[in-house]
Amino acid sequence: MTSLAIASVGAGLVAIGAGIGIGQVWASGxxxxxxxxxxxxxxxxxxxxxxxxxxxxxxxxxVICFLQxx
Amino acid sequence: MDAVTTTNxxxxxAAAVERKTLVQDYIRHHVLYHVADGNPSVWNLxxxxxxxxxxxxxDEVMLVVALVLxxxxxxxxxxxxxxxxxxxxxxxxxxxxxxxxxxxRPYFHEEDARRIAPVFCSFFFLIxxxxxxxxxxxxxxxxxxLSVTGALALxxxxxxxxxxxxxKGPLGFLKCFVxxxxxxxxxxxxxxxxxxxxxxxxxxxxxRLFANVLAGHILIFALLSMVVLFGWAAFPVVFMVxxxxxxxxxxxxxxxxxxxxxxxxxxxxxxxxxx
Numbered sequence: 001m002t003s004l005a006i007a008s009v010g011a012g013l014v015a016i017g018a019g020i021g022i023g024q025v026w027a028s029g030x031x032x033x034x035x036x037x038x039x040x041x042x043x044x045x046x047x048x049x050x051x052x053x054x055x056x057x058x059x060x061x062x063v064i065c066f067l068q069x070x
Numbered sequence: 071m072d073a074v075t076t077t078n079x080x081x082x083x084a085a086a087v088e089r090k091t092l093v094q095d096y097i098r099h100h101v102l103y104h105v106a107d108g109n110p111s112v113w114n115l116x117x118x119x120x121x122x123x124x125x126x127x128x129d130e131v132m133l134v135v136a137l138v139l140x141x142x143x144x145x146x147x148x149x150x151x152x153x154x155x156x157x158x159x160x161x162x163x164x165x166x167x168x169x170x171x172x173x174x175r176p177y178f179h180e181e182d183a184r185r186i187a188p189v190f191c192s193f194f195f196l197i198x199x200x201x202x203x204x205x206x207x208x209x210x211x212x213x214x215x216l217s218v219t220g221a222l223a224l225x226x227x228x229x230x231x232x233x234x235x236x237x238k239g240p241l242g243f244l245k246c247f248v249x250x251x252x253x254x255x256x257x258x259x260x261x262x263x264x265x266x267x268x269x270x271x272x273x274x275x276x277x278r279l280f281a282n283v284l285a286g287h288i289l290i291f292a293l294l295s296m297v298v299l300f301g302w303a304a305f306p307v308v309f310m311v312x313x314x315x316x317x318x319x320x321x322x323x324x325x326x327x328x329x330x331x332x333x334x335x336x337x338x339x340x341x342x343x344x345x
Binding site: 048049052055056057059060062063066 | 274277278280281282284285288324325327328331
């Protein structure tokens with residue numbers, strides 16, 4: 001039962017990491033889109049790719065948390 | 071309060087806590103059971119079990135359903151007899167040209183792009199169909215199984231190795247892991263790091279798709295289990311689940327695009343410039 005509790009705390013920490021990472025990606029993307037509106041679509045594509053990469057790393061840790069549930 | 075009432079209240083509270091604990095364990099088992107790998111019941115019908123169908127695992131059946139769906143749509147609904155595509159042909163060409171022009175062409179040269187574009191179109195359509203079928207009522211997601219996404223990532227890995235060997239020869243493939251212009255002591259650290267990064271890229275492809283789809287399904291099941299726990303008080307959860315459902319549809323398309331794009335990037339990196 002306690003491994004489930006610690007795994008839940010770990011899942012919360014993973015959410016903090018993912019939130020910070022994706023927030024930084026989108027923040028810099030929004031700044032550059034406001035500086036150069038004509039590059040908007042390219043920047044948006046790169047933003048989605050960056051967010052997926054950061055989320056992939058966060059999901060490594062989430063899979064380990066899932067493994068504690070069983 | 072006298073002793074009898076206190077004892078009764080305490081016993082009722084303990085029974086309520088115990089009942090909630092049992093219900094939580096029951097729900098945890100059922101949430102994991104529905105999204106588990108070897109879930110034997112293929113069709114998640116509410117009260118019906120057909121034991122004869124338990125021979126097939128749910129992801130095998132979903133792969134066959136996706137195969138029949140895709141081959142049927144492309145063979146039967148795509149008409150080549152008109153100059154300007156119309157209807158279903160238009161819709162299918164939209165996606166195929168999106169994959170070819172936005173994913174394959176920016177990273178491969180012309181002749182190679184023409185040859186390898188069907189691989190990425192297959193990736194994109196298969197992963198998109200499997201993810202979207204997982205959101206339909208009686209079906210389950212085959213991509214929520216690590217074996218299925220691992221197989222897709224291994225195909226990408228095979229193309230990375232095979233593409234490098236075809237373009238540069240076996241010695242050139244081994245030279246991919248040795249970055250040029252570094253002193254010899256640094257090579258002893260860099261070469262294992264490069265080899266590890268090769269495997270970790272393939273592994274990350276599999277885990278990214280698997281964990282995104284699995285996490286979405288577990289989230290939906292876990293939120294709906296609040297209705298079992300709390301009864302009518304948890305009714306607003308249903309609206310939240312509908313919102314997450316829309317996000318899952320967006321995630322299905324995004325993950326298909328990301329998988330195909332990263333496969334194209336990795337294969338072109340290994341085949342052309344040698345990382």
